[in-house]
Amino acid sequence: MGLKQNLHSFKMKNKDKKWLPAFNALFTFLYTPNETTHNGTHIKAADDLKRTMNTVILALVPCLIFGIFNAGYQHYLALGEIEAANGFLGASFWTLDNLLVGAATVLPLVVVSYGVGLAVEFVFAVIKGHEVEEGYLVTGMLVPLIVPVDIPLWMLAVAVVFGVVIGKEVFGGTGMNILNPALTIRAFLFFAYPTWMSGDKVWVHGAVERAGTPDAISGETLLGAYAQNSSLAGIDYWDMFWGLIPGSVGETSKFLIIIGAAFLIFTKIGSWRIILSTLIGALTMGLIFNGVVELGWIGESSKFYGLMTVPFWQHLIIGSILFGAVYMATDPVTASQTNKGKWIYGFLIGFISIMIRVFNPAYPEGVFLAILLMNVFAPTIDHYVVQGNVKRRLKRVKVKAA
C-alpha cells in the first residue's frame, strides 16, 4: 500500500507541474493508472498500448540474446580461436566467452538507444504537455538489432536523435509518423556514414581496429559477398537459418525470427497479412530473377549475376528480409491501415526489397529502403482501398435512382 499511496499523493501534489508527464511515465510503468471510464463504454478491454508494445519486445528478446552470443561467436571465429559451431546448439556457440564479448559490445548499443531515445521522448512530452507515449519502447529495442556490431556509440546516438525528432516528433509523436522511426535511424546511418555502414569491416566485432594490421580479419556479410559474385567460405544454408553468420546484431537468426513471428501472429499483435504477403512478394521477385538467369539474358560477366542466381527461396534466409517483414513492415502506424491494403503493401515491400538487393550492390540490404518507400505509399494504397468502399456506397444510391 505504502508505495502506491506515496506515489499517488506525489502525483496529486504536483498536478500542475510541467514535468509531471515525466513522472507519470515512470509511475505508469509500475502501476496502471486509476483512471476510470466516463460516458461511452463503461468497461474497457484489458489491453493498452504498453501491453501491445511489450508483446513486441517479448518477441524481440530471443533475437537480442542470440545476437549477443553471435557477436562474441563471430568475433572469436574470425580470430580463429574457436571451431565453427555445428547447428543451433553447437558447443562453441553458447559459451560464456561469447556471452561476455557479446554483452560488452551489444548492451552498450541497447543502453545508448534507449537512453538517448527516451530522453528525447521525455523532453518532447514535457514541452508539449502530453504523456510519454510508448512508441519508442519498440523502436529502442529494434535499433540495436539492426545496426552493425561495431558501430561507434556516438554515431548511434546522433542517429537516434535524428530518427526520433525528424522521424516521429515533428509529425506529432507516436501514431502520427509517416516513416518507421527505427528504419529512419538506420537510413540516417547508412547515408550519413556510408563508409562505415556499407564497409566490409563493421559486421564482426574487432574487425575495424585490426584492419590494415597483420591480424586483420574479415568483417563482411554474406550479402556483401554475394554482391561481389563471391561467397563466404564455410557457411551452409543451415548456418544461415540458425543465424551463425555475420550481420546486424539481431537479424541473423531466421529460426528465432520465425518463432517471434509466430508469437506476434498468435497474440494478434502483428499483422499476419503483412508478414505473409511480404514473403510472397520476395519469393515472386526471386523467381523472376531466377527465370531471367535461366533464359540466359544475364551472363556471368554481369555484376548482378551473383545475386540473381541465388535460388529464390534462399533470399529469405540471407540478409534481413525476414526480420524486416516480421518486425518492421508490421509497424501499424506506418503500414497500410486497411486489411486489403496490407496485402498490397506487404507484397510490394517483398518485391522491391529483392529488386534493390539485386540491382544496387552499394546497399545490398534493400529491405529497409523498400519498407521506407512503402511507408510513404501506404496512405495512397489505403486511399484507393477506402475509395472502393466509397464507390460501393455511391453505386447503391445510383441503383436506387435508376
Place this chain on the structure above:
Amino acid sequence: MSKDIRIKKGLDIKLVGEAEKTTENAIISNTFTIRPEDFHSITPKLVAKEGTKVKAGETLFYNKENEDMKFVSPVSGEVTEIQRGPKRRIDGIKINADKEQTYLEHGKFDVNADAETLKAHLLAAGCWPFIKQRPYDVVANPNKTPRDIFISGYASAPLAADLDYVLAGKEAELQAALTAIAKLTEGNVHVAIPKNGNSVFANLNDITTHKVAGPHPSGNVGTLINKVAPVNKGEVVWTLNAQDLVIIGELLLTGRFNAERIVALAGSSVKKPRYFKTKIGAEVSTMIYDNGVEKDGNDRIISGNVLSGKEVKPDGNLDYYSNVITIIPEGDDYEFFGWNKPVFDKVSNTRALTFSWLAPNKKYDLDTNTNGEHRAFVLTGNYEQVFPLDIYPLQILKACMYKDLDEMEALGMYEVAPEDFALTEFVCVSKQPHQKIIREGLDLMLKEIG
C-alpha cells in the same frame, strides 16, 4: 417472409450478474425526472412551470422546432423543480408523483385512420420521441417519410434485458403499434429476432422478420439496417425500441400514455439481479438497494447497458430509452504492473498475455478502470474484428476528428449511430472515446447539412 442474418465479426462480452427472470414491483418512486438531454438535439420549450399539476400523459414541454412534438409526463403529480444548467438550459423536470394516478384520456384510436391522423396523434400524445431516425440518431423528423422502419427484437448487448421475457404477454399492444407504424412508411417494418428461441415477434403481422445470429452487435438495430438495406444519402429510416412499442400500443388501444416498463437490474455489484416493473423517469434508488448494492459501495450505476449507457447517481433516474440498469464496481485504483503481467480476469480480443480466449464461456466481473491511458490511434485492424458493418471504422473516426464533412459522408456517416461503435471503443488499445467522436461528428453534420 424471413431472411437470416449471420454475422461473424463482433464480441460477446460475458459478464457476471445477469438478471434472473423474476419480476418485482419496484417501490413506487416519489419523484420522477425527465431529462431533455435524453432527446438529443431537441431544444425544449417548457409548458409545465414549477407548481403545475399534471396528469400522466400531459405535456411537460415541446420541441422548439416543431410545436406539435410533445414530451409528456410519465406520471400524474406536481412539477416541483425545474433543474437548470448554464445559460438556463433545462436539465431536468422533477415531478412529485400522486398517490392515486390519473391519466390524460385520449380515447381509443380508430385503427382505420390514415397516416396523417396517426402521426398527429402520436405527436400530441407524447409517443413520438420513441421514434428515432437515421441519419444522425436523433428523434425522428415527422415531416419526412421513412424509407423503412427497423426494430430489434433481440438484445445482444452484455447484461441486456431479455426482450422475450419483458415483452411476454404484450402481443396485443405490440401488434397494435406495429400495424400503426407500418402505415407511416412506404417500405417495410423490419424486425430482428434471435435465431434460437421463440420471439414474441415471430407470430406478429405487418412486419418482415429477420433471424439474426452471431456475437454482439448482432442484435443492434444498426447491424440490422446495414445488413438489410443501408441508409443512402437522402434517405431516412426510423428505428424504435421493442419495449417502447408496448407504450405506443397501449396508447392506441386504451387511450392512455402508460410509461410502465419492465427493467432489468443487472451487474456484478448487484446481490440479486432481477427484473423490476417501474416507470420511465423513476429514481434508480427505488430499485438498487433492496437486495442490490451496498449503500456506501464504490459502484458505477448505469442507466442502460455497460457499453453505451449513461452514468447516473443513486438519486438519478431511469432515462427515457433504457430498459436496464447495470451496476458494476468502480475501478479507480492502481494496479501493480498491470500492463505487463498475464491477465486472466479481464476480457480482451487479443492474446497479448491476456487469456480470455482460453475460456470463451467464462463470465467476467469487469470494473470501470480504463486499463491504460489515452493515446493516439496506433493499432490497426483490431476494430474490424468486432465491427460487422460495411464501413471502415478507423477511417470514419479519423474523418470525424478532423471534421471533414465530405469524407464523413463518403465513408458512411449517414448509416451509423454512436452505439455501433461501442465495441470498437471497448477493444480500443488507445482508449479513444469512439462513441463521443461519432456523436460529435453526427452533430456537426446535423448542424451543417441538416
